[in-house]
Amino acid sequence: MSGFSSDYLQTRLTIYSNRLLGFDRLVGFIQYDLERIVAEVQELTGHYYQLDGGNSTPIANQLTNRALDDFLILVRPFSGSERRFFYFAIRWFELSNLKVLIRGKFSGAETTKIEQELIELGQFADLPIKKLLETDDPYEMLRLLETTPYAGIVRRARHMYEEHGNDLFLLDATIDRSFFIDLVQRTRFLQDEDAEQVSRVMGGLLDRFNLLWLLRYRFSYGLSAAKSFYLLTTTGNKLYSSELMRLARMGSIEEVVAALPDPYRDLLANISVIADMEMVMEYYSMSIAATALHGKSSLLASSFAYILLREAEVRFLQALIKGKQLEFDAGLIEQALGVRS
Amino acid sequence: MWSSPIAMEKVSLYMVDVDAQRAAMTLAQMAVMHPLESQAGDQELQDYPAAPYFSVYHDLNSRFGKIAAYIEAPFEQSATTTGIVTLDELQGLDAQLKELWAQVSRLEEQLRRQNERINATRQLAGSLQKFSSLDLDLARLRRRGKFLRIVVGTVPAVNFDQLKRALSLASYMINRFYSSEGIDHVVVFGSSELAEEVHDVLNSADFRGLKIPEEFSGSPSQLQADLNRQIAQENKIEGELKRELSGLLSTHMPVLQRAHDLLILARPYASLATVLRGKGGLVFLQGWVPARRDREIKGKLERDLQFPFHVEFSAPEQNEFDSVPSLLKRSWLLKPFQGLVRNFGIPSYREIDPSGLFALSYIFMFGMMFGDIGHGAVIVLLSLALWRRFPGVTIVGTLAGMSSVFFGFVYGSLFGYEHVVQPLWMSPMHDPVRILLVAVLWGAGFILITNLLAIRNYIASGLPDQALYSGKGVAGMCFYLAACYAGFQSLAHGRFSWLEALLLLLPMAVILQFQWRQAEGGLMERVLVVLIEGLEHIISNVSGTLSFLRVAAFSLNHVALAAAVFAIAGMMDAFGHGITVILGNIFIIVLEGAIVAIQCLRLEYYEGFSRFYSGKGKAFEPLKIET
Numbered sequence: 001m002s003g004f005s006s007d008y009l010q011t012r013l014t015i016y017s018n019r020l021l022g023f024d025r026l027v028g029f030i031q032y033d034l035e036r037i038v039a040e041v042q043e044l045t046g047h048y049y050q051l052d053g054g055n056s057t058p059i060a061n062q063l064t065n066r067a068l069d070d071f072l073i074l075v076r077p078f079s080g081s082e083r084r085f086f087y088f089a090i091r092w093f094e095l096s097n098l099k100v101l102i103r104g105k106f107s108g109a110e111t112t113k114i115e116q117e118l119i120e121l122g123q124f125a126d127l128p129i130k131k132l133l134e135t136d137d138p139y140e141m142l143r144l145l146e147t148t149p150y151a152g153i154v155r156r157a158r159h160m161y162e163e164h165g166n167d168l169f170l171l172d173a174t175i176d177r178s179f180f181i182d183l184v185q186r187t188r189f190l191q192d193e194d195a196e197q198v199s200r201v202m203g204g205l206l207d208r209f210n211l212l213w214l215l216r217y218r219f220s221y222g223l224s225a226a227k228s229f230y231l232l233t234t235t236g237n238k239l240y241s242s243e244l245m246r247l248a249r250m251g252s253i254e255e256v257v258a259a260l261p262d263p264y265r266d267l268l269a270n271i272s273v274i275a276d277m278e279m280v281m282e283y284y285s286m287s288i289a290a291t292a293l294h295g296k297s298s299l300l301a302s303s304f305a306y307i308l309l310r311e312a313e314v315r316f317l318q319a320l321i322k323g324k325q326l327e328f329d330a331g332l333i334e335q336a337l338g339v340r341s
Numbered sequence: 342m343w344s345s346p347i348a349m350e351k352v353s354l355y356m357v358d359v360d361a362q363r364a365a366m367t368l369a370q371m372a373v374m375h376p377l378e379s380q381a382g383d384q385e386l387q388d389y390p391a392a393p394y395f396s397v398y399h400d401l402n403s404r405f406g407k408i409a410a411y412i413e414a415p416f417e418q419s420a421t422t423t424g425i426v427t428l429d430e431l432q433g434l435d436a437q438l439k440e441l442w443a444q445v446s447r448l449e450e451q452l453r454r455q456n457e458r459i460n461a462t463r464q465l466a467g468s469l470q471k472f473s474s475l476d477l478d479l480a481r482l483r484r485r486g487k488f489l490r491i492v493v494g495t496v497p498a499v500n501f502d503q504l505k506r507a508l509s510l511a512s513y514m515i516n517r518f519y520s521s522e523g524i525d526h527v528v529v530f531g532s533s534e535l536a537e538e539v540h541d542v543l544n545s546a547d548f549r550g551l552k553i554p555e556e557f558s559g560s561p562s563q564l565q566a567d568l569n570r571q572i573a574q575e576n577k578i579e580g581e582l583k584r585e586l587s588g589l590l591s592t593h594m595p596v597l598q599r600a601h602d603l604l605i606l607a608r609p610y611a612s613l614a615t616v617l618r619g620k621g622g623l624v625f626l627q628g629w630v631p632a633r634r635d636r637e638i639k640g641k642l643e644r645d646l647q648f649p650f651h652v653e654f655s656a657p658e659q660n661e662f663d664s665v666p667s668l669l670k671r672s673w674l675l676k677p678f679q680g681l682v683r684n685f686g687i688p689s690y691r692e693i694d695p696s697g698l699f700a701l702s703y704i705f706m707f708g709m710m711f712g713d714i715g716h717g718a719v720i721v722l723l724s725l726a727l728w729r730r731f732p733g734v735t736i737v738g739t740l741a742g743m744s745s746v747f748f749g750f751v752y753g754s755l756f757g758y759e760h761v762v763q764p765l766w767m768s769p770m771h772d773p774v775r776i777l778l779v780a781v782l783w784g785a786g787f788i789l790i791t792n793l794l795a796i797r798n799y800i801a802s803g804l805p806d807q808a809l810y811s812g813k814g815v816a817g818m819c820f821y822l823a824a825c826y827a828g829f830q831s832l833a834h835g836r837f838s839w840l841e842a843l844l845l846l847l848p849m850a851v852i853l854q855f856q857w858r859q860a861e862g863g864l865m866e867r868v869l870v871v872l873i874e875g876l877e878h879i880i881s882n883v884s885g886t887l888s889f890l891r892v893a894a895f896s897l898n899h900v901a902l903a904a905a906v907f908a909i910a911g912m913m914d915a916f917g918h919g920i921t922v923i924l925g926n927i928f929i930i931v932l933e934g935a936i937v938a939i940q941c942l943r944l945e946y947y948e949g950f951s952r953f954y955s956g957k958g959k960a961f962e963p964l965k966i967e968t
Contacts, residue, residue, distance in 0.1 A: 137446055139450045143449065143453060223541075224511070226510040226538060227542045229507045229510055230545055231545065245506060249510065
């Protein structure tokens with residue numbers, strides 16, 4: 001990357017990172033009404049959003065599209081393996097569409113209902129949404145999906161479905177797990193410094209998913225230690241394979257928490273509900289990303305950290321706005337978002 | 342050469358709903374109407390009567406497409422292109438195709454699984470081959486030991502490491518003894534007590550175990566024969582499934598043929614789903630039609646519709662120009678050039694279609710840059726040879742080749758030989774400065790023509806201020822003429838007096854004043870915008886004119902390349918000389934010919950079209966029967 005492009009990207013990242021709302025502010029929004037949330041988001045981010053009443057595009061899509069527009073600007077200075085990594089990382093957004101499609105078809109949902117839940121991804125879209133919606137049965141859709149870049153992920157999801165039926169958590173976890181494995185593989189093509197720093201940012205995320213999956217597989221689904229471990233993804237920053245194997249043998253959530261390495265043991269002490277742990281772990285993994293974004297990380301690692309933070313922000317806002325539109329009270333929304341009062 | 346798109350009229354058709362399909366079919370048969378989303382009467386006509394029809398049509402079309410993908414033979418063309426397809430007919434057919442597709446999809450899924458089974462068995466057979474060199478009694482693997490359990494099989498290589506660690510949690514071991522094409526061939530062994538738990542993990546890892554038959558008690562080679570029989574059996578099942586699928590489709594061929602025919606007839610009305618508006622029994626349709634065909638359309642509707650209707654035709658208002666589609670005049674000679682123009686954009690309704698100018702200037706410049714009797718003749722012959730497969734290439738290539746031949750006589754060049762034919766004018770190398778001057782003059786003329794076209798387009802689009810005062814308007818043309826005059830005076834006579842300065846400053850002042858009026862924002866912003874745009878105008882005129890120097894540069898380049906070929910050939914013996922000259926000429930025709938073709942296109946697009954042509958028009962896409 002040329003010096004000019006590097007300076008340009010650095011400036012862009014500074015501008016974008018200053019526009020991120022931050023978890024504490026987002027939690028504060030829960031108490032506001034819908035119009036005020038939108039107004040605050042507009043004022044703080046400088047982006048114009050319109051509630052569905054006056055705009056044909058639902059606000060969930062507006063939030064995603066705005067984020068993707070910004071990613072598109074960030075991706076421009078990159079080339080080669082860095083650019084390919086960046087594009088693959090952004091596929092994280094499309095995974096939500098993939099999940100909606102698979103869940104929807106297997107549960108026999110109406111096409112219009114599935115369509116409403118899909119997010120428009122513009123030029124980042126690889127899925128032939130129209131054709132997929134036109135499929136008459138779930139297996140026809142799976143066959144079509146196996147012709148897309150998500151073929152590997154879909155094959156594993158199919159396998160999981162045939163093994164365990166239409167269990168939403170297992171299907172989602174299988175899709176995410178496959179994605180992370182492919183994403184980690186792509187870091188091998190990066191330059192050493194980039195690969196190391198990106199892996200550090202990603203490590204927090206992988207620890208979070210591995211720990212939560214392990215807890216759910218072992219104690220919610222009652223799977224064996226061997227199978228629970230097998231269903232985990234690539235290892236992250238603190239929870240290495242040996243650590244996870246040791247944890248998989250434990251007999252209760254409390255035992256697992258007590259045996260966790262620092263900082264997770266301290267973070268999760270006195271929490272016994274997996275949903276609560278999820279929020280704490282997400283907050284921690286995002287703090288690692290925020291440190292990378294504001295610290296002296298490489299441009300690729302900073303950009304990747306920005307994607308993670310922005311995705312989390314968009315996801316939070318979408319859930320919050322949906323809750324407000326459904327007229328849920330603040331307590332229920334806090335519960336749904338996993339925010340502990 | 343200066344034609345605009347064909348004049349259009351807006352047609353507004355009011356009729357009773359039962360006649361809507363007939364009207365759609367009549368208009369589709371005539372292929373004269375480009376449907377228009379109605380703006381009028383929005384409050385009164387809120388229904389979309391063709392929407393339910395479109396919904397069924399869309400489902401049927403989608404299912405038909407999916408099933409038709411399995412049929413290799415083309416469908417017979419329907420004998421009739423008339424007739425009304427009712428909603429009930431479409432729904433009935435859709436139900437039949439839905440059922441048929443369910444059967445096809447089920448068979449396809451079975452085939453997919455069968456294919457997976459065949460692949461897995463093949464992998465196991467491959468795995469077994471690794472044992473064949475060992476004199477091992479595989480029956481031992483079948484026996485379930487009291488303490489020890491051993492399984493042989495395959496697992497995707499990507500799953501191996503994670504599986505190995507996971508199995509270690511169940512006190513099992515896994516060893517890879519062969520690896521190929523992303524598949525690991527493995528032996529798994531451990532305590533019999535945990536066999537169930539391990540089976541679950543292996544299943545998740547997509548492990549395929551080698552099944553040893555109960556009666557089996559032999560060596561690997563015997564088991565190999567057993568697996569080969571299994572593969573043959575599985576292939577047979579696959580073949581049966583394919584035959585079943587083929588039989589199913591053959592049985593339903595009449596239904597599919599009928600769906601094919603009805604979809605063609607249903608399409609015109611279905612495609613009006615978002616434009617046909619209605620309320621109660623009244624429907625309203627609007628569109629654009631060629632102006633000269635209004636009587637014919639009215640007459641045909643009077644013959645075909647059963648109930649009274651009202652139709653009116655009106656010329657487009659100025660505020661409607663953007664929505665009027667462009668229907669270009671057809672000419673077989675200009676057709677390939679129109680294609681090249683369309684790559685840049687479709688002319689707006691009131692814009693000049695530049696295809697004629699494009700064709701003439703392109704051919705002229707190609708010949709000037711690639712002037713050689715022999716090379717031109719070869720291009721003509723090669724182009725003619727492509728007539729059947731690529732008629733467009735033949736037309737462009739033949740004309741460009743003929744132009745090349747003409748300029749070959751002008752330059753006196755035959756396959757690079759400069760002394761065989763007496764030049765009508767001179768060889769470019771004879772006086773390079775002169776040919777450079779001619780190229781600049783050609784460029785200046787070209788730019789002036791584009792300026793005139795821009796003025797004409799502004800006037801036709803109702804923008805008289807732009808036509809008079811803008812940089813592409815009369816003021817811009819005056820500035821360019823003054824710049825040419827000043828340049829000539831300065832270069833030819835070394836003179837640049839107050840007259841030249843005045844001639845330049847006056848039109849520039851008009852342009853800047855116009856830009857000042859157009860600019861928005863604060864004072865400084867406006868000053869900056871006006872200054873930058875003024876400067877940009879001067880630079881673009883100078884660079885645009887100089888850009889045409891390439892026309893001369895390539896004609897010189899052509900001679901130089903030929904000279905290089907002859908220089909190399911001169912170093913060879915007689916045979917080598919001949920071969921070098923032939924290969925060198927082929928090289929010149931292919932490589933330089935291609936470069937010149939692209940450079941001409943570049944000059945047309947960037948120095949020509951960007952000055953007068955928006956290309957923002959919409960293509961005329963009439964409602965029609967698509968067979």
